[in-house]
Amino acid sequence: MINPTFKITKNEILSDNWYTLRKITYEYQNKDGNWETQYREAYDRGNGATILLYNKPNQSVILTRQLRIPTYLNGNQTGMMIEACAGLLDTENAEECIKRETEEETGYQIKEVRKIFEVYMSPGSVTEIIHFFVGEYAKEMKIHEGGGLDEEQENIEVLELPFEKAMEMITSGELKDAKTIMLLQYAKINKLLL
Numbered sequence: 001m002i003n004p005t006f007k008i009t010k011n012e013i014l015s016d017n018w019y020t021l022r023k024i025t026y027e028y029q030n031k032d033g034n035w036e037t038q039y040r041e042a043y044d045r046g047n048g049a050t051i052l053l054y055n056k057p058n059q060s061v062i063l064t065r066q067l068r069i070p071t072y073l074n075g076n077q078t079g080m081m082i083e084a085c086a087g088l089l090d091t092e093n094a095e096e097c098i099k100r101e102t103e104e105e106t107g108y109q110i111k112e113v114r115k116i117f118e119v120y121m122s123p124g125s126v127t128e129i130i131h132f133f134v135g136e137y138a139k140e141m142k143i144h145e146g147g148g149l150d151e152e153q154e155n156i157e158v159l160e161l162p163f164e165k166a167m168e169m170i171t172s173g174e175l176k177d178a179k180t181i182m183l184l185q186y187a188k189i190n191k192l193l194l
Contacts, residue, residue, distance in 0.1 A: 098113055
C-alpha cells in the first residue's frame with residue numbers, strides 16, 4: 001500500500017564505502033494538510049538474522065563476545081559486547097544465513113531453527129530488518145571451536161552461560177545488546193528452557 005502523505009523527491013548517496021548511507025529529501029503532508037520538505041539520512045547495511053541457542057537439560061545458552069567499535073565510541077570502555085550469534089543475509093534466506101552464521105561463529109552445526117519474529121532495530125536511521133530465531137543445541141553438534149571466519153577478522157569468543165546468569169547480566173548492565181535482550185526475554189516469557 002502506498003502512503004499518499006509523502007513522496008521522495010531526491011535520493012543521494014553520501015557514502016558507499018562499507019555499506020550505503022543515503023540522504024533522502026521528501027515532501028511530507030502534515031496533519032493540517034500542508035506539505036513541507038524534510039530530510040533524513042538512512043543507512044542501508046542489508047538485512048540480518050540472529051539466534052538464541054539454548055540447551056534445556058543444561059539450562060544454558062550460547063552467546064558470543066566481540067569488539068564493537070561503535071559501542072566504544074559511545075561510552076563502552078572496552079568496546080567488547082556480549083551478543084547472540086548474528087549475521088547479514090548476503091544472498092541466502094534468513095534461515096540459511098543463521099545456520100551458516102551459527103556454525104562460523106559458535107562452531108555448532110544446528111539442523112533445526114524456529115523463526116519467532118522480525119524487527120526493524122533502529123527505524124529512524126537504519127533500513128535493516130533482523131529475523132529472530134531460536135534453536136536447541138547439544139554438545140554433539142559442536143564441530144569446531146567457532147570464532148568466526150579468519151578473512152572476516154571477527155575474533156569471536158564463544159560463551160556458554162547458565163540461562164539465569166544471562167538474564168542477570170541484563171539487570172547488571174553486562175549485557176546491553178538489544179537483539180540478545182529480546183531473545184533472552186522471549187525465552188523467559190515462553191519458558192523455552194522449562
